[in-house]
Amino acid sequence: MKGKGNSGKILGIIISSLLALFFVFYLGYSYGVRVGSLSAPPSYIENARENMPASVDFSLFWQTWNKARELYIGDSDPQEMIYGAISGMVSALGDPYSAFLKPSDNEKFSQDLSGQFDGIGAELTMQNGQIVVVAPLAGSPAEKAGVRAKDVIVEIDGTGATEMSLNQAVDKIRGKAGTQIKLKILRTGVENPLDFTITRESIKVESVTYKLEDVAGKKIAILKVSQFGDDTMDLAEKYAKEIVKDKASGVILDLRNNPGGYLDSSVEFANLFLEQGKTVVVEVDKEGAKKEYKTDKAPILKDYPTVVLANGGSASAAEIVTGALRDYKRAEIVGEKTFGKGSVQALEPLLKGAALKVTIAKWLTPLGTEINKVGITPDIVVALSDADQNAGRDPQLDKAKSEIISKIK
Incomplete structure (x- = not known):
């Protein structure tokens, strides 16, 4: 009876130890799976491993990606996050003239070099912190609407222009041909602001x-x-x-x-x-x-x-x-x-x-x-x-x- 009792105790200890080991293994496995999944690209990302350098560990990138998507309180656009990540990568070169251009930016860049874009056809400048019309182009929507040289743009589509940079104002005024934009303008000699609704057209500017x-x-x-x-x-x-x-x-x-x-x-x-x-x-x-x-x-x-x-x-x-x-x-x-x-x-x-x-x-x-x-x-x-x-x-x-x-x- 004594020997049989000792055998039972030993067997119990072995089973308990095995259960404990299994529990530790399970926790480690679960943690590893979770960390591993957080360090891998999510299933909705296309071509995540295409052209990936073998010498670079991307696990930190995907771990950060997944954490940001999981924990951020607001909405996030995966494609914009990818564009932002690529922009950051190119910015890390430390060169002010190297840049990633997402499709919409690349299209605008090409339009600028071609001299052709959609807008109202007014040359703008910044004077005394104000967005001022240098001159409307001949035959442009701006000229046809009655915009004049030295007009001061104070509002663009309901948004105040006084805090905008020149580039911000230009970007906001440009838009697809056929769409409309509303401008509020101050003009010398006119007491009250003038309101214009202008339909954008394709504009060609000679260099x-x-x-x-x-x-x-x-x-x-x-x-x-x-x-x-x-x-x-x-x-x-x-x-x-x-x-x-x-x-x-x-x-x-x-x-x-x-x-x-x-x-x-x-x-x-x-x-x-x-x-x-x-x-x-x-x-x-x-x-x-x-x-x-x-x-x-x-x-x-x-x-x-x-x-x-x-x-x-x-x-x-x-x-x-x-x-x-x-x-x-x-x-x-x-x-x-x-x-x-x-x-x-x-x-x-x-x-x-x-x-x-x-x-x-x-x-x-x-x-x-x-x-x-x-x-x-x-x-x-x-x-x-x-x-x-x-x-x-x-x-x-x-x-x-x-x-x-x-x-x-």
Whole structure:
């Protein structure tokens, strides 16, 4: 009896131990399954492991994703979360000019470079903290509705515009052709605000404009380039031929507030003023390899005295042209120091209409000058103050006119 009792106790201890081990195993397994599931992509995410690098552990990403989706008090859009994550990844490169463009942003970026977009067709600026109409485009919905130059926009679709940035106002005013937008406007000489309901249309804005002015008895061509986009060279060559036909005595090239655009367009544009075979810009890639971009045509405007207008809004491709004309002493630069963007970006198409804008090289002027974060200081520095703009004065253009007259023989 004694031996049998001890055997029972031993058997009981073994069973208890096994149960305890099983319980610990079960808890560990359950915890592991939960942590494992939180560290894996959810089933509703398509192609979660497509092109995934073998050396990168994505478990933390998916654990954070699942926790955020599980615990966040509000609604969350999985696709917007993916876009945000990708944007953060590209931002981690630490380069201000590299960016992920989700499909809607990529479409807007392409529209801006093409000069074609849906909106009301009014050029806007910021003056004294207010959104001001510079001018409605000829034949645009804004002009047809009665919007005038110097009108102040104080409300857009019921939302106050006084706290908006210029970009925010532009984005809100743009929209699909055929849709309507309501603007509340203040106008000098009119006591009460004016209300406008305007139907948006497809708008085409030319990147190059030309006018011929009489300055001190001389015909002076004023060529303004707002960006180096899809239509730039067709328009530039057209107007260059008109300048010759109009027998202008000199050219003022206005590159103020030109944010840049296509590198190739800037090289072709410089070719209007520089002899064939001249280096316009030198591109340097991540390995240090250099590539020179040269002019390859006979220049239409080679013999015309030229003054370039530039300011802090002149960047990238605009600085390429400015730098090349300066290095070859082909033009005098008037205005303010340029922005200082000496890098080259490639636009890589991605799935579903998205794109990656990524810096692939830096560029140097023909003499090897690097202007990134430095800019180009004009030969003659002339400021344009808020007071000047508010009063409709342009001392920079005035100086350019006096300089071009002094160069004409």
